[in-house]
Each structure stands twice: as structure tokens, then as C-alpha cells.
Amino acid sequence: MFLEVRDLSVSYGAVEALSNVSLHINEGEIVTLLGANGAGKSSMLHAISRIIPAKSGRIIFNGNDITGERPETIVRKGIAHCPEGRKIFFDLTVLENLQIGAYSIREQDIIDANLEKMFNYFPVLKDRRSQKGGTLSGGEQQMLAVGRSLMSSPKLLLLDEPSLGLAPKLIDQIFDIIREINHKEKVTVFLIEQNANEALLHADRAYVLENGRISITSENAEELLSNPHIIRAYLGG
Ligand SMILES: Nc1ncnc2c1ncn2[C@@H]1O[C@H](COP(=O)(O)OP(=O)(O)OP(=O)(O)O)[C@@H](O)[C@H]1O
Ligand SMILES: [Mg+2]
Structure with missing residues (x-):
């Protein structure tokens, strides 16, 4: 297993947000986690x-227990x-935002290559490289956020509602890019979405x-599109 979450509980004070959750992601997969607001x-x-x-x-990630690691270590x-x-x-340019995503990488040639890749995936970011992040449209900001997270050459990408708004x-377009990143760059994807259909x-x-x-585990995501409970609760049926 590439990523294994075992009996995970998370609390904010008295509020328990996750109770004994177990799930796994195999290398190369796109796995989605659906749920209502606040789930x-x-x-x-x-x-x-x-x-x-x-x-x-x-x-556990790639055979290593990362439960107690620091966020920087997780990125590395x-x-x-x-x-x-x-x-x-907001106050940094598009280019600076992307460069910050690569803070864990020391080799300048890798950073340059990743930047070139991001400009290929998101040509609009290339056109607007000198513009302040805060002046981008909502959709452009979303692309910048995805592009920035890819600048660290990840093996596993955690995407929290990339299609929101x-x-x-x-x-x-954003789902096409996610698929391409998964296929071509072999990045494993853990996708959180409100847009259950996509x-x-x-x-x-x-x-x-x-x-x-x-509440539900499915070995074949597409099958859930015809699951009555999913249709009722998440597909607006
Ligand atoms: N920093 C926090 N302090 C206190 N409670 C929190 C905090 N963050 C989240 N919660 C609570 O934990 C629960 C889960 O929140 P979480 O953000 O993980 O939900 P979500 O599934 O991502 O929801 P959404 O679809 O609205 O983004 C909610 O009840 C939320 O109010
Ligand atoms: Mg959320």
C-alpha cells in the first residue's frame, strides 16, 4: 500500500472530526473521498x-510511519x-507563488523544469506570471493553487475540492489536468470533492x-454513480 491511514481519529477540542477512520491508496490510483459539509x-x-x-x-506512506513527522518532512x-x-x-506574483511550492527542492534545474511543466499545463499562468496572485480570477487562482502544489514534484497529491466555484x-479542464498528471507524471491522487459526479x-x-x-468503500468508483444512497445524498437525485 502506498498510503495507509489506520484507525485515525482527529479532534478539535470536544469536537471529534474523524473517528477511527481507515483507508488506503495504492500507487498510481486516483482515490476520491466524498462527504457532506463538515463530514x-x-x-x-x-x-x-x-x-x-x-x-x-x-x-503510513511508502512503508514509513509519518504520523509524527513535521509538515516540511512530509513534503520532502x-x-x-x-x-x-x-x-x-495574494501579494506575491504568480511566479513567486509557484516558486514557493518548490521550497523543498534544492536543484535549480528541477525547479526550472517543473515551472516549465506548470506553464504547459496552465498556459494562463505563464501569461500572468508577473501579476499578483490576488488579482487573478477565481478559476486562475485555483489553477495556481494546483500548480503550486505540483512544484514540489510530489508522488502523492492531496487535492481539497479543486473544482469549487x-x-x-x-x-x-481541471479534471483533465488531474488525469494527465496522474497518467503522465505517475502522481497518485487523493481527491476530495463536493462534485461527486465528476x-x-x-x-x-x-x-x-x-x-x-x-460509511461506504468502493473498489470501483464509477459504480457508485448508480448507488441509490449516493444518488440521493450526493448526486441531487
Ligand atoms: N479548526 C477547527 N476548530 C474546531 N472545529 C473544527 C476545525 N476545523 C474543522 N472543525 C470541525 O470539524 C468538522 C469537520 O470539518 P472539516 O473541515 O474536516 O469538514 P469537511 O468535510 O472538509 O467539510 P466541507 O465540505 O464543508 O469543507 C466540522 O464539524 C468542523 O466544524
Ligand atoms: Mg473541507
Whole structure:
């Protein structure tokens, strides 16, 4: 197993956001985690990238227990987190935002190559490289956030609602890019989405989180598109 989350619990004071959650991701997969608002999806990603501590449980990546590691170490080990709500640096330029994503890389030629790759994936970022992040449109900021997280040459990309607030055309574009990154660059993807339809179409496997617990595990994400409970709760059927 590439990533294994074992009996993970996360609390904010008295609020338990995740209760004994176990899941795994195999190398090369796109795995999606669905759930309603407040289900604990972002908390899962925050715990993996160590932005918040686990109350109990273990997180194993590539055979190493990373449960107690520092966030910088997690990045260096190959996990990148693209957080919810874009979270780019408004006062820095597009180029500077991208460069910050590569802070864990020392070799300038790798940084340059990654930058070139990002400009290929997101030509709009190349056109706007000198523009301040805060002046980008919402969709452009989303692309910058995804591009920045890829600048660290991750093996595992944690994506928190990449399609949030995007127009349908941009949603298609961002999912196309996610697939391409997964296929061409062999980046394993853990995808959190409210857009269950798109997520299930693009993912290999899926988990559903309800009130901090896994309620459904699927070995074939597309199958869930015809699951009555999923249709009722997540596909607006
Ligand atoms: N910093 C925090 N302090 C206190 N409670 C928090 C904090 N962050 C999250 N929570 C609570 O933990 C629960 C899970 O939150 P989380 O952000 O993981 O949900 P989510 O599934 O990502 O929701 P959404 O779809 O709205 O982004 C919620 O009840 C939330 O109020
Ligand atoms: Mg969230």
C-alpha cells in the first residue's frame, strides 16, 4: 500500500472530526473521498500533511510511519497538499507563488523544469506570471493553487475540492489536468470533492465519509454513480 491511514481519529477540542477512520491508496490510483459539509474530509487531508495532529491512529506512506513527522518532512517525502479555498499568496506574483511550492527542492534545474511543466499545463499562468496572485480570477487562482502544489514534484497529491466555484468548462479542464498528471507524471491522487459526479467519473476507487466515519468503500468508483444512497445524498437525485 502506498498510503495507509489506520484507525485515525482527529479532534478539535470536544469536537471529534474523524473517528477511527481507515483507508488506503495504492500507487498510481486516483482515490476520491466524498462527504457532506463538515463530514471531516479536509481534516483527513490536514492530518495526512500534518497541519493538524492525529489524536490516535497511524499514517503510513511508502512503508514509513509519518504520523509524527513535521509538515516540511512530509513534503520532502513526496506528499503535496492543495488546500481548500485556494490559499495562494495574494501579494506575491504568480511566479513567486509557484516558486514557493518548490521550497523543498534544492536543484535549480528541477525547479526550472517543473515551472516549465506548470506553464504547459496552465498556459494562463505563464501569461500572468508577473501579476499578483490576488488579482487573478477565481478559476486562475485555483489553477495556481494546483500548480503550486505540483512544484514540489510530489508522488502523492492531496487535492481539497479543486473544482469549487469553477464554471463547468473550467471544471472539465481541471479534471483533465488531474488525469494527465496522474497518467503522465505517475502522481497518485487523493481527491476530495463536493462534485461527486465528476469525482466518481475520474477516480479508480472511492470512500464516503459521514460524520467522521467511513460509511461506504468502493473498489470501483464509477459504480457508485448508480448507488441509490449516493444518488440521493450526493448526486441531487
Ligand atoms: N479548526 C477547527 N476548530 C474546531 N472545529 C473544527 C476545525 N476545523 C474543522 N472543525 C470541525 O470539524 C468538522 C469537520 O470539518 P472539516 O473541515 O474536516 O469538514 P469537511 O468535510 O472538509 O467539510 P466541507 O465540505 O464543508 O469543507 C466540522 O464539524 C468542523 O466544524
Ligand atoms: Mg473541507
